[in-house]
Amino acid sequence: MSDLINLNIGDAALIGVLGYLVVFLGLVLLMIVVFILTRIMIAKSKKAAAAEAPAEAAAEEPAKALPAPGTAGDLKLYDTDPKDAAMIMAIVADSLGKPLNELRFKSIKEVKDK
Amino acid sequence: MDIIGTLQKLALESGFAGFFMAGGWKNLVMILIAFVLLYLGIVKKFEPLLLCGIAFGCLLANLSYFISLGGSNALYHPELWSEFLDASSPYYHSYGHIMQHCGLLDFFYIGVKAGIYPSLIFMGVGAMTDFGPLLSNPKSLLLGAAAQLGVFVAFFGAILLGFTGPQAASIGIIGGADGPTAIYLTTKLAPELLGPIAIAAYSYMALIPLIQPPLMKLCTTKEMREVKMVQTREVSKTEKIIFPIVVATFVILLLPSTAPLIGCLMLGNLFRECGVTDRLSDTAQNALMNIVTIFLATSVGATMVGDTFLQLKTIYIIILGLVAFGISTVGGLFGGVIMYYASGKKINPLIGSAGVSAVPMAARVSQDVGRRYNKSNYLLMHAMGPNVAGVIGSAIAAGFLLSVFG
Incomplete structure (x- = not known):
């Protein structure tokens, strides 16, 4: 090289x-x-x-x-998205000034406009 | 009192008098070049963190020529460094002699000469780099290798243009698109070319969004550019911690001359990933990186004095640098095209151009060009693999050239 x-x-x-x-x-x-x-x-x-x-x-x-402590049974959803349901429950709890685990939601149903 | 005589003495002692001395015009031209570089850095935002420092270093070093005519006020002494590099001089490789007579910029330059600043910059780069995309797709290392083509083609071209072997090696490494590596290698092999090589390397890195897209279009078909790549696997923390240790051990044993660069790169990365040295990682990627950048940029700029910069060689270096960048991009793209066919058309070859190691600019260009052809395409993380592989690849290329010519 x-x-x-x-x-x-x-x-x-x-x-x-x-x-x-x-x-x-x-x-x-x-x-x-x-x-x-x-x-x-x-x-x-x-x-x-x-x-x-x-x-x-x-x-x-x-x-x-x-069920874990604080669980308030099953929630039935009718024509409602789980995300919307979670938001609704949070808004209700906030409006009532109560913790979410002290409230019981039985069902959430979308009311359609006629 | 002799008023005329006093004014004449003041005029002769001022730096302006130097404009009319022999060779003074060269330094004046360099001062104008410094202004242009400052404009490019500040207004056009071409690698401003480095270009501002380089331009100001150039300004100070060339002003220094004029102010040193009447005394010893010079900030930078090229003659000291000539003696330092001259094997026949009694001051050959004598840092003591430099320290005794140095100006401020000479003092800063010792860090470049000793290879300290580029290595510390690499530590910062390591601390900022996530090697996850490379670990999730190790094949991207091949693209990092393919994109070093320009280094060796430009090396060959430089030999054809009459450069010496060490000078050609330093010019070729511009194609690695890695500023600290280019500075490190040039300081070791051809310090007389440091100014133009650093300017070429950083300028082209800033111009990647302009240089690469036309080549990407040229080397790939529309069908290739539209390929949507599947999401890569998630890399565990343990893999990320082991990776820098393995790479440092393996690459340094393979090519010992890469030890300062790869060692610091991987140390910085270990600081980032190990989870128990967050403060060190933060320092390496912010405070230390910024401090070293100031010293590195100003001292590299200081080497751009009229006598050594205003030569035909500088123009050759600028042209060869562009050739090196372009061919490296093409090499990476061809590597991408081969992988496109080898993978059954599952790899988008546009990620190949990111194999030049300008992190993360080259990966961003791959992402932008990919999105132009397929709106739902997200190539950024896929391109980061070849991009960080390019950093290792250019360090290996530099290590090879250093072992041959060092």
């Missing part, structure tokens, strides 16, 4: 190609490392999720049998 200060065209082309290959090689190897890392992490999180699932299911059972 010629002097690195006064490079000839052939050597310059060689360094250019080699440099591009080194960048590619470096990032391909890094990609493989990252792939391995992510596979390990995904497998670990799946394992953890699988272990948590039965425990969560077991924990949910008693919740179905016994």
